[in-house]
Amino acid sequence: MSSPPAMSSSAKVVVIGAGIAGLASAATLTQAGFEHVQVLEAMCRPGGRINSTRPFGPDVIEMGANWIHGQEGNPVFSLAKRHGLLSRNDCSSVKCQLDSFTPCDYFFREDGALVSQAGVEQVCDLFSKLMSRAFNDELEGKFHCKNLGQYLDEAFADSPVASSFEDAVKVFEWCKRNACTDEASSSLYEVSALQLKEYTSLEGGYYNSLGPGGYQAVVDVLLKILPPGALLCDRPVTHIQWGLDSQAKGSFCPVKVLCEDGQEFEADHVIVTSSLGFLKERASAMFEPALPEDKIGAIERLGFGTVDKIFLRFSERFWPEDCAGIQLVWEEGLEDRSVYCMLSEGRAWLESWYKKICGFDIVAHHPTVLCAWITGREAQYMETLQEEEVGRVCVRLLRSFTGWSVPEPTQILFSTWWSNPYVKGSYTFIPYGMNGVREHQALAAPLPNSTVCTEKKVPLSTAQ
Numbered sequence: 071m072s073s074p075p076a077m078s079s080s081a082k083v084v085v086i087g088a089g090i091a092g093l094a095s096a097a098t099l100t101q102a103g104f105e106h107v108q109v110l111e112a113m114c115r116p117g118g119r120i121n122s123t124r125p126f127g128p129d130v131i132e133m134g135a136n137w138i139h140g141q142e143g144n145p146v147f148s149l150a151k152r153h154g155l156l157s158r159n160d161c162s163s164v165k166c167q168l169d170s171f172t173p174c175d176y177f178f179r180e181d182g183a184l185v186s187q188a189g190v191e192q193v194c195d196l197f198s199k200l201m202s203r204a205f206n207d208e209l210e211g212k213f214h215c216k217n218l219g220q221y222l223d224e225a226f227a228d229s230p231v232a233s234s235f236e237d238a239v240k241v242f243e244w245c246k247r248n249a250c251t252d253e254a255s256s257s258l259y260e261v262s263a264l265q266l267k268e269y270t271s272l273e274g275g276y277y278n279s280l281g282p283g284g285y286q287a288v289v290d291v292l293l294k295i296l297p298p299g300a301l302l303c304d305r306p307v308t309h310i311q312w313g314l315d316s317q318a319k320g321s322f323c324p325v326k327v328l329c330e331d332g333q334e335f336e337a338d339h340v341i342v343t344s345s346l347g348f349l350k351e352r353a354s355a356m357f358e359p360a361l362p363e364d365k366i367g368a369i370e371r372l373g374f375g376t377v378d379k380i381f382l383r384f385s386e387r388f389w390p391e392d393c394a395g396i397q398l399v400w401e402e403g404l405e406d407r408s409v410y411c412m413l414s415e416g417r418a419w420l421e422s423w424y425k426k427i428c429g430f431d432i433v434a435h436h437p438t439v440l441c442a443w444i445t446g447r448e449a450q451y452m453e454t455l456q457e458e459e460v461g462r463v464c465v466r467l468l469r470s471f472t473g474w475s476v477p478e479p480t481q482i483l484f485s486t487w488w489s490n491p492y493v494k495g496s497y498t499f500i501p502y503g504m505n506g507v508r509e510h511q512a513l514a515a516p517l518p519n520s521t522v523c524t525e526k527k528v529p530l531s532t533a534q
């Protein structure tokens with residue numbers, strides 16, 4: 071018995087999006103013998119949230135993904151290793167950890183004083199311990215119904231560290247603000263504490279760096295697997311008509327994909343890899359028939375936050391050689407519960423958007439460049455500003471916190487992941503009160519589901 075064409079390697083598969091997920095699916099299908107794989111990418115280049123650029127000379131600046139998180143069982147790590155793409159002197163000279171501070175970070179207070187190293191260490195160690203408890207499913211029962219910010223505040227207040235020195239609470243606020251970059255959230259008060267346990271950290275170093283080709287080198291490996299013509303860029307998909315069995319006219323192409331320029335593609339299977347941010351904005355108008363309730367619900371309920379990087383290039387280094395980062399400790403920071411509550415309504419937060427910047431970190435291979443991280447609505451607002459304005463604000467912060475003589479930057483660059491219409495944010499988080507596992511399963515489940523038309527299965531799956 072011959073299998074229907076949809077199940078065989080002659081099936082037509084359209085992959086929407088040429089980020090790492092789309093390219094990996096297309097490459098996998100190609101290697102499995104599928105000959106009709108078409109990748110449609112809206113932007114003018116493949117890579118999606120991987121954007122390795124060279125604005126400051128030959129060495130890469132990563133505007134998006136930077137590290138390979140974990141080694142064992144990590145397909146990206148295996149691929150990079152197999153093709154010799156990993157950095158040789160991994161984690162040697164420069165800071166390669168984002169969330170844990172290094173002894174070489176300088177923590178400055180608003181009044182220009184340095185916070186004691188021992189104090190910083192104490193608070194950051196406790197913070198890591200509290201986060202690990204949540205990740206390892208060791209949260210005490212009383213914290214199960216708390217958001218992450220509340221849990222951390224309460225557990226911190228219970229600890230003698232909170233009153234061990236005068237800046238402890240302020241450093242703790244810095245830790246929370248900094249953790250927003252991992253959670254891609256506007257605030258930890260919006261993140262579920264209980265659901266962190268669903269995140270699986272893979273064994274092996276967590277901040278594996280790539281070599282001179284940057285993350286783009288991984289994208290290139292996948293691209294090389296595809297046959298010529300398999301990838302079409304500048305092809306935004308506007309509509310996906312699925313379940314078109316009556317129109318199949320003998321051929322088995324139950325899906326039609328329509329592009330913005332009017333081009334149409336027929337397919338037996340469609341794999342949608344648009345970001346959750348894009349789907350939040352477009353999914354309800356994009357699919358015909360509409361996606362089932364549970365999928366639309368998952369798209370609405372899961373969180374997709376914004377994380378941006380700001381790069382400042384100077385003509386010379388003005389920080390000490392042993393300094394790995396300049397961290398900003400505010401008198402009243404945005405992740406202080408009272409400040410968060412006060413600013414949660416109205417537009418007053420616009421005035422203090424820059425207080426969401428965690429600090430300025432040194433950048434591998436770029437001795438005169440600093441990178442600032444910013445998250446949430448403040449990052450979204452930052453994206454609307456001119457480069458000069460953002461540069462001015464950063465220099466003002468650097469001067470007033472450090473008291474050093476800070477020259478004007480020669481170049482300023484920031485990412486715009488929120489403004490990018492095909493990304494609309496940076497990555498996913500599980501909001502307080504959600505069942506993340508159920509929502510992720512609903513989002514990933516193929517369509518139609520197995521109870522509908524078992525004869526003509528039209529798998530259509532959405533990733534994030």
Ligand SMILES: Cc1cc2nc3c(=O)[nH]c(=O)nc-3n(C[C@H](O)[C@H](O)[C@H](O)COP(=O)(O)OP(=O)(O)OC[C@H]3O[C@@H](n4cnc5c(N)ncnc54)[C@H](O)[C@@H]3O)c2cc1C
Pocket residue numbers: 086087088089090091092110111112113116117118119120133134135136137138139305306307308343344345348377378379485487492493495496497533534
């Ligand atoms: C600032 C930042 C830092 C990060 N740091 C790290 C890190 O250090 N390590 C790490 O592992 N991850 C990191 N990430 C996350 C990582 O970049 C993403 O998880 C990953 O790149 C997502 O790949 P993807 O293929 O799923 O989605 P995407 O990269 O978003 O690819 C989807 C593609 O689909 C295209 N598309 C969308 N809609 C349409 C449409 N309608 N028609 C046609 N094409 C469409 C988009 O243009 C895009 O190219 C970071 C992300 C950001 C933003």
Ligand SMILES: *[C@@H]1O[C@H](CO)[C@@H](O)[C@H](O)[C@H]1NC(C)=O
Pocket residue numbers: 113118121123124125133483486490
């Ligand atoms: C990638 O980064 C460069 C800046 O170096 C920018 O011009 C470009 O728009 C970015 N692309 C995306 C998709 O963000």
Ligand SMILES: *[C@@H]1O[C@H](CO)[C@@H](O)[C@H](O)[C@H]1NC(C)=O
Pocket residue numbers: 362519520521522
């Ligand atoms: C499958 O889809 C049908 C119709 O949309 C729905 O009623 C049913 O609950 C779905 N089943 C599963 C397991 O999702």
